[in-house]
Amino acid sequence: MAASNGVAADRAFKAVAPPLYLTSTFAFEGYERNLGHEYTRTSNPTRDLLAETLAKLEGGAGAVVTSSGMAAVDLVLSTLRPRDLVVAPHDCYGGTQRLLAARCDREQFDVAFVDLGDEAALATALRRKPKLVLIETPSNPLMRVIDIRAVAERARETGAKTAVDNTFLSPALQQPIALGADFVIHSTTKYINGHSDVVGGAVIAAASADAEVLRTWANIAGTTGAPFDAHLTLRGLRTLFPRVEYQQANAMIIAGFLAQHPLVAAVHYPGLETDPGHAIASAQQSGFGAMLSFELKGDVDAVRRFVEAVEVFTLAESLGGVESLVAHPATMTHSGMGAESRRAVGITDSLIRLSIGLEAQADLLADLDRALAAAEVR
Numbered sequence: 001m002a003a004s005n006g007v008a009a010d011r012a013f014k015a016v017a018p019p020l021y022l023t024s025t026f027a028f029e030g031y032e033r034n035l036g037h038e039y040t041r042t043s044n045p046t047r048d049l050l051a052e053t054l055a056k057l058e059g060g061a062g063a064v065v066t067s068s069g070m071a072a073v074d075l076v077l078s079t080l081r082p083r084d085l086v087v088a089p090h091d092c093y094g095g096t097q098r099l100l101a102a103r104c105d106r107e108q109f110d111v112a113f114v115d116l117g118d119e120a121a122l123a124t125a126l127r128r129k130p131k132l133v134l135i136e137t138p139s140n141p142l143m144r145v146i147d148i149r150a151v152a153e154r155a156r157e158t159g160a161k162t163a164v165d166n167t168f169l170s171p172a173l174q175q176p177i178a179l180g181a182d183f184v185i186h187s188t189t190k191y192i193n194g195h196s197d198v199v200g201g202a203v204i205a206a207a208s209a210d211a212e213v214l215r216t217w218a219n220i221a222g223t224t225g226a227p228f229d230a231h232l233t234l235r236g237l238r239t240l241f242p243r244v245e246y247q248q249a250n251a252m253i254i255a256g257f258l259a260q261h262p263l264v265a266a267v268h269y270p271g272l273e274t275d276p277g278h279a280i281a282s283a284q285q286s287g288f289g290a291m292l293s294f295e296l297k298g299d300v301d302a303v304r305r306f307v308e309a310v311e312v313f314t315l316a317e318s319l320g321g322v323e324s325l326v327a328h329p330a331t332m333t334h335s336g337m338g339a340e341s342r343r344a345v346g347i348t349d350s351l352i353r354l355s356i357g358l359e360a361q362a363d364l365l366a367d368l369d370r371a372l373a374a375a376e377v378r
């Protein structure tokens, strides 16, 4: 599906690779007659093929491809009215937290940030009759796992729709619609494209009526993605399954290596049997993914020495690309959160996040081994 959808479907020349329709507008054949496309903000064959492929992979009725992951989150939020309540994870992606807080501040809807893994806190939030429950699993950067089926079922009972940000796993490893979600959100910037050269997003809807509402709103607001980006993203998506498989095999070995290293205090990776999320992840995911984080024994100077000693890993934000990245959440991805909030959700100054890429396993292990030794010096 990922490799084959739209292949050799070109009606003009039977091109095997789907053509890139780099055009803003489409000619009418005559009075009220066109070939199904009028203007690229509304629809474009290249972008539509990416949307169709993502909808099939996630088991949805339809999808909208947006200009970024944040635009995808915002597209789902566009379905809300003033005083509607959104329940969101207390440790959700920083950009999502900022967007929710900013729109709440403008009284476009209300937000409750809740630890979705806390039974009592979830029950209290659901008693407020939310319209939307947002889930991110595994969470960033602590890799906490949320039971999608359980939360979606309880949300539905109270009349709320559920949206799952599936960026960390991709449809290759987790399909939230089959677990009861109404919407799946992606930052296609990450695993879907997988080559760190496009910023993009997508929303997949379980119901065709919801997909139509999203399509209409994306056209109204003009948040649909560019055809060139869609072309590159579809090219990346072709290899999603083998990429993710190789990357998560690498991640499992690295998690095991870190778990036994004397300079590592804790490893957060649901693939480890000792991880608190292991049981749920085993049940709802078809793999454990290639994101993990760990606590270094030592102060911020040790962290500095570690991130400056790596050579195969690159010190950068983002994730899900073919190249391995290392990030320090406290000073990078989660710096905007403030020390207080970071402490509240458990993000320490010695936490280091890894996105595992396609490099040879031995090269990655040697790099980590050397950087840990450098961190230990003094």
Ligand SMILES: *Cc1c(COP(=O)(O)O)cnc(C)c1O
Pocket (backbone or CB within 6 Å): 068, 069, 070, 071, 093, 095, 096, 136, 140, 165, 167, 168, 186, 187, 188, 189, 190, 199, 200, 201
């Ligand atoms: C990166 C990311 C986003 C935002 O996506 P952009 O493409 O950067 O706008 C949203 N959610 C998660 C989980 C992400 O990792």
